[in-house]
Amino acid sequence: MKRRYKLLIGLAALSAVAVIGLAMTLSYESPCESAPAAEAGGDYTLAVTARCYGSPEVLRLERLALPALQPQQVRVQVRAAAVNPLDWHYLRGKPYVMRLAAGIGRPDNVRVGVDFAGVVSEVGAEVTRFAVGDEVFGARNGALAETLTLSEDGLLIHKPSNVSFAQAGAVAVAATTALQALRDHGGLQSGERVLINGASGGVGTFAVQIAKAMGANVTGVCSARNEQMVRAIGADRVIDYKRADYTQLAERYDLIIDMVGNHALSANLGVLGERGRLVMVGGNKAGDYLGPLTDALWLRVVAPFLDKPAGSMLAELRREDLQTLADWMESGALSPVVDRVYPLQRAAEAIAYLEQGHARGKVVVSVERSAAE
Numbered sequence: 001m002k003r004r005y006k007l008l009i010g011l012a013a014l015s016a017v018a019v020i021g022l023a024m025t026l027s028y029e030s031p032c033e034s035a036p037a038a039e040a041g042g043d044y045t046l047a048v049t050a051r052c053y054g055s056p057e058v059l060r061l062e063r064l065a066l067p068a069l070q071p072q073q074v075r076v077q078v079r080a081a082a083v084n085p086l087d088w089h090y091l092r093g094k095p096y097v098m099r100l101a102a103g104i105g106r107p108d109n110v111r112v113g114v115d116f117a118g119v120v121s122e123v124g125a126e127v128t129r130f131a132v133g134d135e136v137f138g139a140r141n142g143a144l145a146e147t148l149t150l151s152e153d154g155l156l157i158h159k160p161s162n163v164s165f166a167q168a169g170a171v172a173v174a175a176t177t178a179l180q181a182l183r184d185h186g187g188l189q190s191g192e193r194v195l196i197n198g199a200s201g202g203v204g205t206f207a208v209q210i211a212k213a214m215g216a217n218v219t220g221v222c223s224a225r226n227e228q229m230v231r232a233i234g235a236d237r238v239i240d241y242k243r244a245d246y247t248q249l250a251e252r253y254d255l256i257i258d259m260v261g262n263h264a265l266s267a268n269l270g271v272l273g274e275r276g277r278l279v280m281v282g283g284n285k286a287g288d289y290l291g292p293l294t295d296a297l298w299l300r301v302v303a304p305f306l307d308k309p310a311g312s313m314l315a316e317l318r319r320e321d322l323q324t325l326a327d328w329m330e331s332g333a334l335s336p337v338v339d340r341v342y343p344l345q346r347a348a349e350a351i352a353y354l355e356q357g358h359a360r361g362k363v364v365v366s367v368e369r370s371a372a373e
């Protein structure tokens with residue numbers, strides 16, 4: 001055999017071993033560690049933790065020491081914290097590729113949750129934007145907890161008085177995603193026709209309202225049981241996905257925001273008008289290694305060859321966007337839809353329910369200090 005072929009076969013074998021090794025490393029799951037003993041004395045918080053990858057059953061409520069408050073930090077007593085699909089993705093460590101950042105074998109960060117709303121209970125000596133007693137909402141890693149400590153310059157905003165803690169606590173991830181999908185990635189203009197696939201879910205219920213607030217004509221796709229709710233929050237038209245496939249109908253859209261990813265790319269592009277755009281927010285869940293990223297990566301590859309703009313997005317939490325959302329809530333243009341509310345001790349049930357994929361608006365965990373103890 002020529003040396004060239006031997007070299008090629010050697011390289012192919014090495015690559016195969018490397019890929020198999022990486023696949024085995026990524027899919028390896030360490031057993032669940034027990035929580036370290038809680039230190040006596042000092043301030044503490046009860047927080048939901050995951051010390052291994054797995055189903056919601058691995059979640060625990062642990063007593064964790066609070067860090068000393070720094071001069072620019074505030075302490076927030078959480079009153080409500082919402083769950084998002086990202087919470088069960090991190091909990092399961094799936095798709096596996098995300099373990100490269102989240103931790104190989106077990107999660108590096110044991111805390112769970114991001115969205116929250118609550119009341120400022122303590123402020124550092126240099127804090128100027130917040131005072132004790134302020135009602136706030138925002139985003140912070142580990143939000144499923146009684147108490148959070150965060151910088152006053154972090155993702156923290158005053159809560160409008162006309163929304164409940166449960167509503168404000170439901171905002172950060174889902175509403176930011178909807179806003180950025182419509183405004184930044186979709187370039188939605190007033191008067192345009194937008195279709196929202198997955199209109200009754202966490203992101204969808206915000207997307208319908210934000211699109212309406214931006215002056216669009218909104219078509220929502222959901223099942224019949226949610227039709228009335230989706231109309232009530234502003235949809236001009238509703239398509240029941242069990243009775244009709246929107247990609248087979250005559251209507252054309254300027255923008256499609258797709259939270260579900262259950263149609264072929266060509267089918268979505270086929271119902272876009274001449275200047276239509278497609279924004280993929282959610283994707284097909286198939287496959288443990290790449291999961292919904294498969295479709296997103298494929299779209300990146302083919303997008304330059306398509307005759308209409310199409311792309312996937314990853315939301316980025318920003319304080320200015322949370323302020324925009326707070327302003328809309330204050331004006332009444334945006335009213336978060338809350339589906340079920342679970343107490344902190346039953347956060348695992350909240351995540352399990354969300355994971356079924358049929359939430360009607362947002363799933364929220366309420367946090368009452370006395371109830372959690």
Ligand SMILES: NC(=O)c1ccc[n+]([C@@H]2O[C@H](COP(=O)([O-])OP(=O)(O)OC[C@H]3O[C@@H](n4cnc5c(N)ncnc54)[C@H](OP(=O)(O)O)[C@@H]3O)[C@@H](O)[C@H]2O)c1
Nearest residue numbers: 085177198200201202203223259282313314315357358359
């Ligand atoms: N790219 C990003 O930055 C980003 C950010 C946030 C979320 N996401 C992704 O976006 C997706 C949606 O998130 P979410 O928080 O809205 O999830 P969610 O709250 O779990 O969405 C559930 C909703 O999806 C609806 N649905 C299920 N099958 C459907 C179908 N075939 N057609 C239309 N609607 C259907 C359900 O309605 P029925 O009960 O009536 O079936 C339910 O109301 C998830 O995949 C999530 O991972 C991406």
